[in-house]
Amino acid sequence: MAVAVLAQLVVFPWLVGQGLNFEAKLSVDIAISIVLAVSLTMVNGFTGQFSIGHAAFMAVGAYTSACVVYYGSHRIYGNPEMLGGMLSAMKEGRSGAPWFTGADLLFAGAVLSGGVVAAGCGYLVGLPSLRLKGDYLAIVTLGFGEIVRALVQSQTSEVLSEGSSVTEDHLKTITAWQGKLTTDDYLTAANVAEVPWYLWPKYVGGALGFAGLPSYNSLFWAVLAAGATLVVAYRIKTSTYGRAFLSIREDEIAAEAMGVNTTAYKVKAFAIAAFFAGIAGGLFCHTIGVQLNPGELGFQKSFDIIIMVVLGGMGSISGAAIAAALVTWIPEKLRKPEELQGMWVAGVTLIVLGIVIGVILHAAGRNRALGKGIAVIGGVALGLSGLAQLAIKYEVDLSRYRMVLFALALIAMMLLRPQGLLGLRELWDRSLWLELFARRSTDAKGGGRS
């Protein structure tokens, strides 16, 4: 695992030079989605606690890192421009710059601090909430998510920059603490640096969003984060702690009887998940072309992440990652239905392949699930391509149907295959492949009960 990640680190700085193009941006989006989905699966999937306010942690992380970068940049460099090196570049025209500058450290530190603050919030929120069960927990987490959003929106809509002024009340606070400025003073860029850090959260742009953030995020950082999240999640899941988390999901009472402090562990998982969500948020707000806006990080985003986790299988890291990639990739493709047209070839091929495999397996006395699965995937591909063709013919903008499609997928999934793509298991789990190729028994359920 770790080796693979290291290899990526070596490869990607080379790729970084690619600069700004559609694929790169999409890959960054996918990487961020993976971080979010895997982090949510750590709470929802591993411990079975259904939290639907996850985007709030993303928001907390985003705003924290935004503050640190923006105002910190003012303090250190005197301006909020993007001063990072090649690693952070997604624009052409930074060639010739060094690989790595001090500003990159600021960015990395900011993102990490975003994660830490988010984890702290996760801890605080989790402590009281995780005593509640199922439905109630879901609502409380939703509630917290909305509170965060509302709090941000209620702040002043100003972001400090050259020539802007601090409101009187706030000035008075500064004066009281520093005894320097008078209420007649306006802040210039130099003075922005003097605004004490505890006032930063006031000036995050409120409902209008935090504009003017430098775009430090790049393929390098995004992939690094995604890789780290995957590795950490995997290591947790396969460790004794992972088993403890999973046991809570399976049967909380039994887990507690076997020595697991369920409340403490639930909170732990919650905090860890919040940490990674915070990191994702920090990366997100510094991505080129992204405007940090509290409205964007409300329950809709939370639901987006939930869709990824549910479709992939709650508790499956690989499932969450695959689903995250799909859920992020498909809408992009929906915008250009021409590209989807060709998929019918793949679709038909897969269906045929699936049927053939199914027949072979059946004849060998084995489970037909693999064949069925392939055929279903083929069917989906076919369906998508069909939609694309219809869209072109009737000039429908498919991207508006994105959520409708996902909502239908969610409902269909629950009705037909509630465990999602992989259930609790990973792509590489032995029990998964055992079951796929298992001998077909004549009982309704495999394994015959006495």
Added chain:
Amino acid sequence: MDGLAFGSLIALVSLGYTMVYGILKFINFAHSDVFVLGAWTSYAIAVGAGLAMRQEAGNAVTPWIFWLAVSGVGAAFLLLAWERLLLDRVPHGVRSLLPGRGTAVTVGGAAAAGWSVIGLISVAGMLGKSKPAGDGAGWQTYAAGGVILLASMMACGLIGFTIERLAYKPLRKAPRLNVLITAIGVSLLLQNMGQLDWMFGTRPQSMPTLLPDKVLVEFGGGAAGQNSVKLRLLDVFGAGTAVVLMVVLDVLVFRTKLGRAMRAVSYNERTASLMGIPVDRVISFTFVLGAALAAAGGFLFAQKYSGIQQSAAPVWVLLGLKAFIAAVVGGIGNIRGAMLGGLLIGLAEMFVRQYQSPALVDVYVFGILILVLLVKPTGLLGSRMQEKV
């Protein structure tokens, strides 16, 4: 005053939440979307009845209802034929995938309901036309308003029924989490379908005033009527309607046989079915009832804030969520609790809006929710449930 009016609206919607939770022990996330749907349906029906202008080109929804009703009848006949002639000849294994016995009746009933809605729309249209020309609304307009309310309630009831049959019923035996996720899915579906152009579109429309309105009394007040508490006739009517509906519900649940059946199912589903109660029908009825009430809430809301008629934007869904909070605060599963909760939340919201800042409203309302859940999770009037080890 405003708070009470608002609160009673919220109460209407929260009743739906609480009833479903009481019967099925799960929180129907999609309910707030029915509320929004109710407002929009009223609007669409008003358009269909010729009482409102749609501000952009595009199909009105009434043709949809018409065609659905027609196809519903057609489908019902087909299903009847299927049931009588073919069903018994199909091997058992295949049968589970196809419509079963009784589906014809269900679809037929639904179609009938659809036709009644159409009938009501026509009535409303006629009333509207019969009004003498000129400014101002005559009694015909108000009557039309009442009819539209009824039609909208029926339409949404139908939708609630459909949702329950298609999405929730198959999951009766599944773990609660799955149903929750499905509910979220349905909610998302409704929200986003409503935003499509051929449905309702994302642009705001304005709802015609269909209930009598007049400023009756003003309390307090600063310059230019700011910060004064106005008592509008509309509010009185709105709150009045809501109260009437709630009283009807109360009587239904606590004084009739049907209500007793509902309560029985909420205590113990299996025992209730053993006592001869048609559990499926009771459950469906509960959903229909809840949806109808939500629709009424939507209609009244649209009346009150006629200019703010918007698409299924977060603002509206948030409202539905607040109704949900109201249900929880009052004690989920408890009907009178939901009414109480609704009033409380409504008042709270108005107070915060007046005396604090509007942006912080959500914080306070959700804060109340969290507080209640942490201190007394079963709500003000609710009761405990324990898991057996």
Added chain:
Amino acid sequence: MTQPILRVSGVSKSFGGLKAVQDFSLEISAGEVQGLIGPNGAGKTTCFNLITGVYTPDVGSVNLLGRDIQGARPYSIAALGMARTFQNIRLFGELPVLDNVRLACHLRVRHTLASAVLKLPLHRGEERAIRERAMDLLAIFGLDSRADEQAKNLPYGDQRRLEIARALATGPKVLLLDEPAAGMNPQEKVELRKLILSVRDRFGVAVLLIEHDMGVVMNLCERITVLNFGQTIAVGTPAEVQGNPKVVEAYLGTE
């Protein structure tokens, strides 16, 4: 005269108006096998729940190895050395058989979560030890060949045995078994009896079991407590209890 490992004194619990358990007392010493019997609804599982921390007694005390544990949470009681199985099997169904047992080893683990993520030596060593211990335990119970299967796919009898193995993995001094023989055929019950005795001998645990099957109980337990409607109606050796008219009356001749 051995010191009792577990001493329950005068424990009572009411739910609303219902007195589920009244003035329940029991003492068990190392290596003893005791039984708790009574008709359905007598409150036996409730007693288990009271002893293991699932419920808090209204009055009375529960003392394990010299420490008062009434009111403590189940996980800390498990850490102190008391483990149980459940009347309705509560395995971790989706998890492999091996993991069910490995989970029960978790409470003795010393390395931290961070250590696990960083794969530090302590983590690696403890993981290896856990796996070994779990496989050994499974081998004793004859389940090692199915270690990678999902627990829910096991036949019923194996599931019951797995639950016992899991409980043992916590390294308890007292083992509480709730109806371990439920749903077993006579052959399996004989095996079970042998199993329990061998467990007692091999691991040196005290065993307290709830059982309906008189054959199992009488043949296995050194001492039996009989409950009816939450109250203790008889305590003694199998012979004493069998002859007790109150007991016979309570059961009305069940097998």
